[in-house]
Amino acid sequence: MTIYIDSDFKCHTVAGDGLTAVETTAFDGKCAAYIEGYRFVPDGSTWVREDGTVFSGEMVTPWKPWEELDAAQRAYERERYENLTAQNAEYEAALSEIETALGVT
Amino acid sequence: MIGRTNAGAGGGRSQLYYDVVCQTAEPAKKEGRIWVKSSVAMTHFEFTPVWDTAGVGFIAVQGEIGGADPLTTNNVLDIFNTRVSGIVNRMKVTPYRCQQVQGSTGNWVDVDAYVCHSNTWVHFWNGTLFDYGDQYTTITGGWTLSKFSVKDGAFDTGLTSQTSGKDVMACTGKKVNVGPYKTLHIRCYSNYSNSGGRGSARFGICNTNGYSKDDYIAYKDIDTKSNTLTDYSIDISSVSGPYYVKFYTSVASMQGWLKIAKMWLT
Numbered sequence: 494m495t496i497y498i499d500s501d502f503k504c505h506t507v508a509g510d511g512l513t514a515v516e517t518t519a520f521d522g523k524c525a526a527y528i529e530g531y532r533f534v535p536d537g538s539t540w541v542r543e544d545g546t547v548f549s550g551e552m553v554t555p556w557k558p559w560e561e562l563d564a565a566q567r568a569y570e571r572e573r574y575e576n577l578t579a580q581n582a583e584y585e586a587a588l589s590e591i592e593t594a595l596g597v598t
Numbered sequence: 599m600i601g602r603t604n605a606g607a608g609g610g611r612s613q614l615y616y617d618v619v620c621q622t623a624e625p626a627k628k629e630g631r632i633w634v635k636s637s638v639a640m641t642h643f644e645f646t647p648v649w650d651t652a653g654v655g656f657i658a659v660q661g662e663i664g665g666a667d668p669l670t671t672n673n674v675l676d677i678f679n680t681r682v683s684g685i686v687n688r689m690k691v692t693p694y695r696c697q698q699v700q701g702s703t704g705n706w707v708d709v710d711a712y713v714c715h716s717n718t719w720v721h722f723w724n725g726t727l728f729d730y731g732d733q734y735t736t737i738t739g740g741w742t743l744s745k746f747s748v749k750d751g752a753f754d755t756g757l758t759s760q761t762s763g764k765d766v767m768a769c770t771g772k773k774v775n776v777g778p779y780k781t782l783h784i785r786c787y788s789n790y791s792n793s794g795g796r797g798s799a800r801f802g803i804c805n806t807n808g809y810s811k812d813d814y815i816a817y818k819d820i821d822t823k824s825n826t827l828t829d830y831s832i833d834i835s836s837v838s839g840p841y842y843v844k845f846y847t848s849v850a851s852m853q854g855w856l857k858i859a860k861m862w863l864t
Contacts, residue, residue, distance in 0.1 A: 554817070
């Protein structure tokens with residue numbers, strides 16, 4: 494998938510001014526809120542933390558509290574599951590109507 | 599300097615099991631005594647996370663509630679152990695990190711600290727997870743090794759003999775509380791390229807300890823062509839709580855080896 498990183502290597506899910514596109518599999522299946530709480534330092538780049546510590550890529554690490562990101566991801570997965578369940582119910586209802594119309598039991 | 603950690607309020611005699619000595623010379627041994635090895639005078643001692651405005655001399659110990667009964671094989675602190683109306687009231691703390699503000703306000707420095715158990719000084723954990731064969735089992739639960747072996751005082755993989763190098767892993771046997779720390783480090787050496795092989799390796803923290811490179815919460819990819827002992831580090835300042843620390847590599851066809859010398863937290 495494509496993510497976009499700013500000058501501080503923070504991730505974004507939508508392209509914008511000053512953002513660099515990066516292809517990665519690190520966030521496959523993750524929701525936007527999760528991805529946007531992360532910092533992605535590509536291979537060959539370095540990021541300097543506010544205390545002066547230097548980190549080289551490829552490094553992927555949260556810059557927001559990870560528990561918060563995990564909660565967002567779980568909520569996203571729950572919602573996706575509920576949507577799929579509702580969709581399946583609609584399909585099954587439609588199928589039943591077709592079967593009834595065709596006289597198939 | 600001896601800081602008396604004597605609450606004593608209301609009852610006169612302290613129910614605390616420990617006192618704190620802050621000096622460079624070894625103090626007299628006393629069960630439960632905490633020795634902070636520092637030349638900077640102690641002004642305050644507290645079990646607390648650190649903060650930016652603490653003054654010079656402040657000592658902060660981070661850890662977690664609980665632990666085994668204090669023994670010479672562990673560094674568990676008995677904070678108090680008493681009876682109230684016949685009911686045992688006890689608090690134990692497993693210390694992780696001892697820091698002191700030195701030089702200027704807010705400048706936290708890791709300092710060595712010990713607790714006295716059975717006339718022996720037991721070192722507080724200093725953030726090390728593995729060091730040339732020492733697996734720091736009390737903290738890590740011992741390292742779960744797959745296609746790794748502890749050899750000649752260091753981890754030494756047997757990749758040379760493998761035609762399929764899947765699931766080469768070293769993972770802590772239990773989750774480690776990384777909350778008091780901001781950076782995870784590894785010092786390792788790889789000669790994959792010298793042997794004509796190619797491969798990737800990943801180091802970081804995970805919620806699970808399975809054979810996967812996709813379950814990391816934070817990770818750093820390791821240069822498998824370094825051909826020299828190299829330090830790598832990961833920012834974990836936004837992560838708190840217990841996690842597995844894991845090194846993992848999975849390669850289709852591999853010759854060569856990778857040695858891990860040390861892993862630690864700061």
